[in-house]
Amino acid sequence: MTAVVDTPKVLTDTEIEQFWEQGYVVVRGAISREEAAYYRDLILDMIPRDLNIPEHWHTADGRIKPMATPGDHTYDTPELLPLWANERLYHVAAQLLESHRLRVFDGSLGVTMRNDMHRDTPRSQTLHIDASVPKDVDNFLFTLEEVQVGGCYYFTDVLPDGGGIHIVPGGHKIVEEESRAHPQGRHLHDDWKRITHLESVEVTGEAGDFALLHHLMPHGASHNRQPVARVAQFMRYAREDHPHGAGKAPAPGRFNERQLAAAGPLGRKLLGVDAW
Ligand SMILES: O=C(O)CCC(=O)C(=O)O
Numbered sequence: 001m002t003a004v005v006d007t008p009k010v011l012t013d014t015e016i017e018q019f020w021e022q023g024y025v026v027v028r029g030a031i032s033r034e035e036a037a038y039y040r041d042l043i044l045d046m047i048p049r050d051l052n053i054p055e056h057w058h059t060a061d062g063r064i065k066p067m068a069t070p071g072d073h074t075y076d077t078p079e080l081l082p083l084w085a086n087e088r089l090y091h092v093a094a095q096l097l098e099s100h101r102l103r104v105f106d107g108s109l110g111v112t113m114r115n116d117m118h119r120d121t122p123r124s125q126t127l128h129i130d131a132s133v134p135k136d137v138d139n140f141l142f143t144l145e146e147v148q149v150g151g152c153y154y155f156t157d158v159l160p161d162g163g164g165i166h167i168v169p170g171g172h173k174i175v176e177e178e179s180r181a182h183p184q185g186r187h188l189h190d191d192w193k194r195i196t197h198l199e200s201v202e203v204t205g206e207a208g209d210f211a212l213l214h215h216l217m218p219h220g221a222s223h224n225r226q227p228v229a230r231v232a233q234f235m236r237y238a239r240e241d242h243p244h245g246a247g248k249a250p251a252p253g254r255f256n257e258r259q260l261a262a263a264g265p266l267g268r269k270l271l272g273v274d275a276w
Pocket residue numbers: 110130163164165166219220221222
């Protein structure tokens with residue numbers, strides 16, 4: 001695949017090839033170790049020190065998922081918005097999606113602390129995809145415009161069995177193959193939210209790395225057997241001309257002045273507030 005955008009090339013040709021073949025790539029040093037430690041502390045400080053977990057947050061098997069409000073997992077505070085506007089990741093997404101006109105979204109958080117239970121299974125979550133394709137369409141288009149790339153920043157070192165996200169190497173191709181062979185391919189395996197026939201492996205990484213996945217990649221959270229809690233924030237990128245509207249602009253007034261200042265010029269474009 002040839003890159004047609006004139007943004008800096010963060011990934012090597014080999015890494016780009018690996019992404020399209022394997023369905024994922026680890027972007028090394030998306031932020032520095034110092035920045036990662038800063039964001040780790042910021043996120044851990046959101047957890048009440050009395051460990052009284054708010055009713056609307058999720059917690060299971062040592063994985064705490066803070067919720068901004070009931071039903072909304074997006075954390076786009078001024079403190080976290082620089083992560084949304086990260087230039088290095090933006091350039092990677094632009095390289096892969098072959099467009100510089102991108103939208104960023106998601107912003108959910110995940111803290112996975114050690115869990116000594118359920119030793120018979122490495123994962124705490126069923127394999128699923130989080131595709132930017134509505135569930136009311138019959139099938140995926142399988143075009144580059146439809147692809148969303150996303151995943152998570154690791155703010156902590158993620159050693160083997162350390163709660164790293166599980167993926168299926170080449171799994172995005174299996175999803176494509178099965179879906180293409182079925183007239184209602186989008187709806188297989190409970191709309192691809194319950195994938196039980198594939199084997200997964202953990203993506204390890206260092207504090208500051210970003211595990212980037214193709215949106216058809218089956219994945220799931222894993223148990224953390226290590227003392228070090230895994231702290232992560234999820235980001236997704238889609239093209240502005242995304243066929244199902246993932247690139248559409250936000251409602252006017254969606255972001256306040258402090259958020260817009262924190263996002264900076266690139267962030268404001270990625271959020272859809274300023275035009276490309
Ligand atoms: O926390 C993880 O590693 C993965 C979480 C995930 O995929 C999800 O909640 O949709």
